[in-house]
Amino acid sequence: MTPTKAPEAPARRARQTATPVVNDDPTDDVDATSTVEFGPWLAQGAELRVSKWRAGRGFYAPAHRGAPTSTRQAEVLNTAAIAAPTDEEGVVIGEDRLSRTLVAGDPFTAYQKGLISSPNVVVVGDVGAGKSSLTKTVCVLRVLPLRRRRVVVFDKKDQGGRGEYTSLVERNGSTPIFFSLDGSEKRSIINLLDPAIVLGAGLGRTLDLLRAVAETVAGRGLDDWEMEALRRALRMTMTWGESAGRAPTLVDLAAQLPRVHTTRDELSPAARERLHQSAATVMFVLSGLLEEFSGLFDGETSKAIDLSDRLTSFDISQLPATGPAAPMVVAAANMWLMGVLRRRRGWFTNVLAEEGWDLIGGANGALWRSLIKLARGLGVSMITNIHKLADIPKSSPAYAIIQEAQTVHVFRQSRAEDQAASIEAFNLESSAGGSLGSLTTGDHLYKVGSNAEVRVRHVRTPWEIAVTNTDEAMTENGRGQA
Structure with missing residues (x-):
């Protein structure tokens, strides 16, 4: 009897793939050339839906792929990372370590879908754990090509006499906004009474900015009389500026302080004298600021400070690593930015603060928090990159800012106190502490809103590796690899 030939399996549909990615972790035990197991992530990119009509309108999206197990079944495998993989909407972040599927996310998309009530992001972990690589890639490079998106970076890390984002900004055809105390001709000035701040943010928030600056310099809070003098x-x-026909500056404000007690009101002679003394104290503080930080706040805002480019960098890397200079510039620039955005709506903006604790701590914390509330209505996602979470006082505005963020990337933390602080601040699974101390570079726990955290491996293309690695990657050799 002649055996019947089995029918041939129908040819599988050719598939469209996304940009190839590489796993640049030398400690990873996954062999990209292995034919034993062919997981979704080992393919040359994630499989995409194929539709010419939808593709022509920008609706590329990864096809849904099944996970190797269900979330409920996987609970026994890793109770600290059991969330279902994210959907395809948003910016690609990397690979879900459990299901080996693509992970994507975007705070603006999640906000619009009602998954979160705040678009702000916190990235926390040890130095060298992969925080900067993630923010440069996911929050900057992969955002810039999107429609009506822009990025503003406060670049604090010194890299050969300039900020670490300088080459990235120059690649994008922009020039960093440079701040320095050394008298450089390239340095910029930001006017605390710039019309963008006063008209855009209002007199109330302008007063908050002046208070934060004065308290940062004085090293203490202003009392009620000093605040009244400043007000x-x-x-x-501002009245004098209108009559003079120009934007007033901090120098003009200091000149008005000795006259505040001369206004016509019902103050008693004793109250006038108290107000006069308080105004003199504030004047000495501001005069000291203008002298010590000459070239930062003592003139009109430089023309270089502009928001016309998609990628804007405030390079504060050459300001003193400690002291009030950098936090004051960031506070003023942030206030200026919010004022500009109120007049230029319709864009989504990522505002990234590298080494965020240095910038939002102290007197700037309360101001930064108020700006975050304002930012939500302006299409702004405030992204704060910090380490040593346990060192931030729980009673501080900075800690409140961290807790209010609803998109969190938690990288390796070697200190037990930082692991415990992350579990508490971000409501992670109690068993996550053990994994936080052993995460390899690039691996992190990703949490959105009230969803359980997912363990994610951040993955970059070869070009992204060339332009986001620190040190050599920002040199001519790095450009040659791009």
């Missing part, structure tokens, strides 16, 4: 001086200075 009166601000009103008098």
Whole structure:
């Protein structure tokens, strides 16, 4: 009897793939050339839906692929990373370590879908754990090509006399906004009374900015009399600016302080004297600021400070690593930015603060938190990159800012106190502490809203590796690899 020939399996449909990615972790035990197991992530990119009509309108999206097990079944494998993989909407982040599927996310998309109530992001972990690589890639490079998206970076890390984002900004055809105290001709000035701040943010928030700056310099809070003196001086200075036909500066404000007690009101002679003394104290503080930080706040805002480019960098890397200079510039630039955005709506903006604790700590914390509330209505996602979470006082505004963020990337933390602080601040699974101390570079726990955290491996293309690695990657050799 002649055996019947089995029918041939129908040819599988050719598939469209995304940009190839590489796993640049030398400690990873996954062999990209192995034919024993062919997981979704080992293919040359994630499989995409194929539709010419939808593709022509920008609706590329990864096809849904099944996970090797269900979330409920996987609970026994890793109770600290059991969330279902994210959907295809958003910016690609990397690979879900459990299901080996693509992970994507975007705070603006999640906000619009009602998954979160705040678009702000916190990235936390040890130095060298992969925080900067993720923010440069996911929050900057992969965002810039999107429609009506822009990125603003406060670049604090010194790399050969300039900020670490300088080459990235120059690649994008922009020039960093440079701040320095050394008298460089390239340095910029930001006016604390710039019209973008006063008109865009209002007199109330302008007063908050002046208070934060004065308290940062003084090293203490202003009392009620000193605040009243500052408030009166601000009103008098703005009136003087209107009559003079130009934007007033901090120098003009300092000149008005000795006159605040001369205004006509019902103050008693004793109260006038108390106000006069308080105004003199504030004047000495501001005069000291103008002298010590000459070239930062003592003039009109430089023309270089502009928001016309998709990628804007405030290079504060050459300001003193400690002290009030960098936090004050960031506070002023942030206020200026919010003022500009109120007049230029319709864009989504990522505002990234590298080494965020240095910038949002102290007197700037309360101001930064108020700006975050304002930012939500302006299409702004505030992204704060920090380490040593346990060192941040729980009573501080900075800690409140961290807790209010609803998109979190938690990288390796070697200190037990930082692991415990992350579990508490971000409501992670209690068993996550053990894994946080052993995460390899690039691996992290990714949490959105009230969803359980997912363990993710951040993955970059060869070009992204060339332009986001620190040190050599920002040199001519790095460009040659791009």
